[in-house]
Amino acid sequence: MALQKKKTPMKEQAPEERxxxxxxxxxxxxxxxxxxxxxxxxxxxxxxxxxxxPVHVPIPQFIQAxxxxxxxxxxxxxxxxxxxxxxxxRVCPQEEQCENVCVMGIKNEPVAIGRLERYVADYNMExxxxxxxxxxxxxxxxxxxxxRKAAVIGAGPAGLTAAADLAKYGLxxxxxxxxxxxxxxxxxxxxxxxxxxxIVDQEVxxxxxxxxxxxxxxxxxxxxxxxxxxxxxxxxxxxxxxxGLPRFLNIPGENLNGVYSANEFLTRVNLMKAxxxxxxxxxxxxGDKVAVVxxxxxxxxxxxxxxxxxxxxxxxxxxxxxxxxxxxSEEIHHAQEEGIEFKLLNNPVAIHxxxxxxxxxxxxxxxLGEKDDSGRRRPIPIEGSNWMLDLDTVIIAIGQNPNxxxxxxxxxxxxxxxxxxxxxxxxxxxxxxxxxxxDVVTGAATVIKAMGAGKTAAENIKNYLLEKSKx
Amino acid sequence: xxxxxxxxxLVPTITKLKIVAPLIAEKTKPGNFIILRxxxxxxRVPLTIADYDREEGSITIIFQEVGYSTKKLGKLEVGxxxxxxxxxxxxxxDMEDCKKVVLLGGGTGTALxxxxxxxxxxxxxxxxxxxGVRTKNLIILEDExxxxxxxxxxxxxxxxxxxxxxxxEILKDxxxxxxxxxxxxxxxxxxxxxxxxxxxxxxxxxxxVSLNAIMVDGTGMCGACRVTVGGETKFTxxxxxxxxxxxxxxxxxxxxxxxxxxxxxxxxxxxxxxxxN
Numbered sequence: 241m242a243l244q245k246k247k248t249p250m251k252e253q254a255p256e257e258r259x260x261x262x263x264x265x266x267x268x269x270x271x272x273x274x275x276x277x278x279x280x281x282x283x284x285x286x287x288x289x290x291x292x293x294p295v296h297v298p299i300p301q302f303i304q305a306x307x308x309x310x311x312x313x314x315x316x317x318x319x320x321x322x323x324x325x326x327x328x329x330r331v332c333p334q335e336e337q338c339e340n341v342c343v344m345g346i347k348n349e350p351v352a353i354g355r356l357e358r359y360v361a362d363y364n365m366e367x368x369x370x371x372x373x374x375x376x377x378x379x380x381x382x383x384x385x386x387x388r389k390a391a392v393i394g395a396g397p398a399g400l401t402a403a404a405d406l407a408k409y410g411l412x413x414x415x416x417x418x419x420x421x422x423x424x425x426x427x428x429x430x431x432x433x434x435x436x437x438x439i440v441d442q443e444v445x446x447x448x449x450x451x452x453x454x455x456x457x458x459x460x461x462x463x464x465x466x467x468x469x470x471x472x473x474x475x476x477x478x479x480x481x482x483x484g485l486p487r488f489l490n491i492p493g494e495n496l497n498g499v500y501s502a503n504e505f506l507t508r509v510n511l512m513k514a515x516x517x518x519x520x521x522x523x524x525x526x527g528d529k530v531a532v533v534x535x536x537x538x539x540x541x542x543x544x545x546x547x548x549x550x551x552x553x554x555x556x557x558x559x560x561x562x563x564x565x566x567x568x569s570e571e572i573h574h575a576q577e578e579g580i581e582f583k584l585l586n587n588p589v590a591i592h593x594x595x596x597x598x599x600x601x602x603x604x605x606x607x608l609g610e611k612d613d614s615g616r617r618r619p620i621p622i623e624g625s626n627w628m629l630d631l632d633t634v635i636i637a638i639g640q641n642p643n644x645x646x647x648x649x650x651x652x653x654x655x656x657x658x659x660x661x662x663x664x665x666x667x668x669x670x671x672x673x674x675x676x677x678x679d680v681v682t683g684a685a686t687v688i689k690a691m692g693a694g695k696t697a698a699e700n701i702k703n704y705l706l707e708k709s710k711x
Numbered sequence: 712x713x714x715x716x717x718x719x720x721l722v723p724t725i726t727k728l729k730i731v732a733p734l735i736a737e738k739t740k741p742g743n744f745i746i747l748r749x750x751x752x753x754x755r756v757p758l759t760i761a762d763y764d765r766e767e768g769s770i771t772i773i774f775q776e777v778g779y780s781t782k783k784l785g786k787l788e789v790g791x792x793x794x795x796x797x798x799x800x801x802x803x804x805d806m807e808d809c810k811k812v813v814l815l816g817g818g819t820g821t822a823l824x825x826x827x828x829x830x831x832x833x834x835x836x837x838x839x840x841x842x843g844v845r846t847k848n849l850i851i852l853e854d855e856x857x858x859x860x861x862x863x864x865x866x867x868x869x870x871x872x873x874x875x876x877x878x879x880e881i882l883k884d885x886x887x888x889x890x891x892x893x894x895x896x897x898x899x900x901x902x903x904x905x906x907x908x909x910x911x912x913x914x915x916x917x918x919x920v921s922l923n924a925i926m927v928d929g930t931g932m933c934g935a936c937r938v939t940v941g942g943e944t945k946f947t948x949x950x951x952x953x954x955x956x957x958x959x960x961x962x963x964x965x966x967x968x969x970x971x972x973x974x975x976x977x978x979x980x981x982x983x984x985x986x987x988n
Contacts, residue, residue: 418930420748420755420795457797459930463734484932488944495937495944495963497970504933512754512927521779522754522927523974596966643931645949 245348248277250355255577259547262432262515265574269359278306280344281351288341289353294692295401297321299338299353306356315364318357319372323404324397324443324691326365327426329358330435332688333568365442371449377408385705386410391474393460393646396424397687398480398678400447401694402701406478407450409702414474415452418459421511424482426687428511429503429538431545434571437510461649466674475708476673476701479661480694483640483679489533493591494636498525498598502532502542502637509545527632528552531601533588534637535565536684540572542635543580554580555629559587559606559619583629587621591634600628642680658683667697668704675701713747713793716769721851724776725819726785727761733768735760735798741806741830742921742953745770745798746929749783753794756780757926757948759823760799770798773822773851778975800929801952804919806830809893811837813885815878815907817899818844823921824898825852825859832859836893839885840864843878847871879906892916897956901965908956918956922947922964925971938964 250273252258252266269277281303289299298317305314318325334340334354342350364370388411392403395417407413421427423440448454458464466477486501488494505524508514512522530546532539535558547554556575558565561584565572576582583603590602605625608617642659654662654670660683661676663669669676677693679685717729735745744759762771776785787793804827812831816824821842832838840860844850845868857863864881865873874881878899886892895918897907904920911918924936924947931949938947941958945951 418797419928420797457795458734459797459800462800462930463738463798484930486932486934488934490944495939495967497967501934504927504935507927507933513752517974518977520752520754523971523977525971525974596969645931 243348244276244280247349247352247355248273248280250352255579258433259578262548264436265433268362269355271363274306274356274359275309277352277356278303281307282343284343288343289338289351292338292341294337294688295321295695297325297338297357302360303351303353303356306360311360311363312367312369314360315370316373316376318360319370320376321695322357322691323401323447324687325357326361326370326439326443327397327435328688328691329354329356329361330439331426331430333686335569337688365439370442371446372408377450380405380408382409382702382706384709385702387412388705389414389474390476390478390701390705391416391469392478392480393466394418394424394480394482394678394680395422395444395454396480396482396678396690397426398482398680398690398694398697399424399478400444401691402478402480402675402677402698403452404447404450405695405698406701407447407452409698411705413452415454416458416460416464417454417456418481419511420456422454422456428507429541431506431510431541432515433544433548434541459645461646466650466653466671470673475705476675478694478697478701479646479669479674479676479680480678480690481643481646481680482690483642483660483684485641485643485659486636487639487641488636489588489638491588491590493593493598496591496593496598497596498527498593498632499591499634499636502534502538502635503640505542505635506538506545509549515545515549524549525633526551529555529631530633530635531555531557531583531588531629531631532635532637533557534639535560535567536637536639537567537571538684539635539637540567540575540580542637544575544578546633546635547578547580551633555583556580557583557586557588557601557603557629559585560616561585561608564616585619587619588634589626592628598631598634600630601634602626602628640679640684642683666700667693668700673704673708713796715787715789715791715793716767718787718789721773722849725773725822725849725851726776727771727773727822728784728787729769729771730793730796731768732770732796732798735796736763736765736768736770739763739770739799740803741826742802742804743799744801744929744952745772745796746800746926747772747784747793747797748795749780749787750794753783754780755795755927755929756784757800757923757929759826759921761822761826762829773819773825775819797929801948802950804830804896804953806834806836809836811839811889811892812894812896813839813841813882813889813892814896815841815882815899815903816843816897817878817903818849820899820903821851821856824896825855827896827898828856829859832861837861839889841866841878841881841885843867843876843881845869877903879903879910882907882910886910886914886916894919895956896921901961901968904956904959905961908959908961912957919953920956920959921953922951922959923968924948924952924964925968938967
């Protein structure tokens with residue numbers, strides 16, 4: 241059989257259809273499509289893809305199981321390293337990770353590892369065979385840790401992963417989550433059309449079945465402090481509270497009505513289900529003309545959400561150029577297909593209002609100069625190039641910093657100037673027994689990196705507790 | 712779960728609920744607030760913690776039934792549970808070093824004022840309380856305020872009870888008559904708070920207001936509640952809810968509070984349709 245050079249396509253909703261609903265855009269592979277794609281894997285001996293994955297999923301092995309027709313086994317292989325495979329298969333930037341180093345990708349398109357992961361996870365979820373096997377769990381269990389208490393703060397990807405692994409080691413794990421739902425950014429940030437919430441529910445359910453207790457509506461730093469957790473008998477704490485503090489532009493007019501942070505806009509729509517308003521009681525207001533400032537994944541999510549809420553013209557306003565946009569190429573492509581207009585090399589300098597509401601945004605054109613610290617060419621304003629964009633709504637998606645609520649209320653926890661928690665290679669903080677990982681350490685990054693950090697932290701917490709009990 | 716222990720209608724549209732919440736009761740101080748969600752489809756609503764009982768593990772909220780969520784909340788009976796309750800949120804008011812305080816509450820603002828009146832009184836300050844409502848049958852918490860105030864002035868807009876007039880008019884006299892006021896605290900409708908701020912500024916008396924901005928998460932992650940204070944953007948939920956009244960941009964706050972007016976009316980209509988069922 242001739243080698244199939246390109247990835248097996250994944251069917252998806254047509255753009256003109258999908259902008260009218262919040263259903264997931266890609267449909268996922270059928271059994272046949274999955275096997276066809278799996279057979280493109282060369283089963284290389286040195287397996288660069290595994291190194292490219294932040295949690296080191298044994299990729300060729302699970303793909304081989306798909307070829308062998310044992311999707312359940314493939315699922316167990318995935319679960320041995322990845323506690324949230326249905327999520328990762330959907331939202332990982334594979335082009336920068338596992339698929340970036342796939343040998344097939346040198347001359348052709350890489351193997352569609354993400355799509356296969358998604359296929360396997362969905363297949364097992366539908367059949368209820370997505371739980372880790374008893375044999376697998378037995379293998380990870382550490383008798384000395386059984387029944388000892390570990391606390392995890394934040395139920396996002398980092399916290400969920402750390403909690404799942406700690407429970408697998410035999411610890412008594414409690415997650416404390418500030419919001420009324422689990423998932424962190426998976427719940428409030430990433431929209432339904434990219435990550436259906438029932439997928440998040442099912443992944444969380446599987447983690448609960450490992451014995452993890454999840455306490456919602458608990459704001460650590462306010463409802464309870466880290467010191468009090470230790471006093472209550474928790475022997476270690478993992479902090480995975482993310483980077484949830486939105487950055488604003490600090491330009492005139494930013495507090496006009498109709499200006500949202502992307503966090504607020506997406507939280508209203510995703511967590512509070514404002515897209516089902518008024519059945520759900522949280523409102524969100526978008527007009528006909530919406531500008532999203534920024535060009536990361538959050539910006540793409542916000543723009544595509546605004547379109548689905550009925551906005552006619554949705555613009556991405558970004559101060560750099562196309563090749564510097566930080567969003568996944570797939571999401572940029574989806575946004576373009578859905579009619580999102582890109583106003584690149586434009587920087588907002590003021591928002592102007594009428595009767596207290598956004599009416600237009602003043603943008604200044606930019607050109608690219610020398611490379612800056614981030615290795616990207618620096619945007620330089622062009623004098624006298626200001627112009628006006630008529631708008632009803634502006635959504636600011638220029639990044640987030642760690643929320644100081646927890647760090648400012650925790651004694652002796654060292655942080656960096658921008659608010660991130662300081663950790664060593666073991667994910668350990670300046671306080672004994674306290675570990676941290678995910679966006680609260682790195683600043684806004686990816687789901688899988690947060691999971692990788694959660695995994696590393698769990699392993700080191702295990703070692704720390706074993707060491708501690710020897711003393 | 713967050714069970715309702717006690718319910719009391721203070722006046723037809725203002726309800727007091729005592730709710731089981733041991734973790735919140737343990738930590739609460741005057742000035743803190745909670746966010747609640749009545750049911751699965753409900754929105755997140757911020758409310759001041761009006762009282763708390765650490766031993767019993769309960770908190771008390773007092774709210775005016777103005778929209779969909781507060782009306783639904785008002786329908787809860789003893790034994791019913793709230794879907795979600797989180798807190799205590801926001802910064803509490805720093806009460807030390809205050810020997811003489813004037814506290815003003817307008818309308819339901821009085822309910823939010825009460826925990827501060829009690830707090831200041833209990834830590835030994837001389838407390839002058841001023842409360843104002845439209846008319847006699849809307850007066851709330853008179854006995855409680857009396858218990859924890861050295862002086863209590865009650866005003867009605869129509870003169871049906873107490874002093875005929877607005878709280879700001881009483882404040883004017885109090886500022887003239889009383890000496891050595893360390894602090895003024897005002898809670899109520901934005902125009903009232905603004906009027907108080909203007910008045911005390913002339914006397915150079917430190918004044919704080921508790922702002923009722925629109926909130927979603929209440930933990931500092933979205934900025935829905937942002938206000939301009941001293942020319943800087945602050946998040947009411949995280950940096951507040953109490954701020955230096957002389958620094959607050961009240962006009963901007965008022966504008967932002969009105970943003971969802973149409974949607975609130977829609978939900979109210981949808982709600983009355985649901986009630987028919």
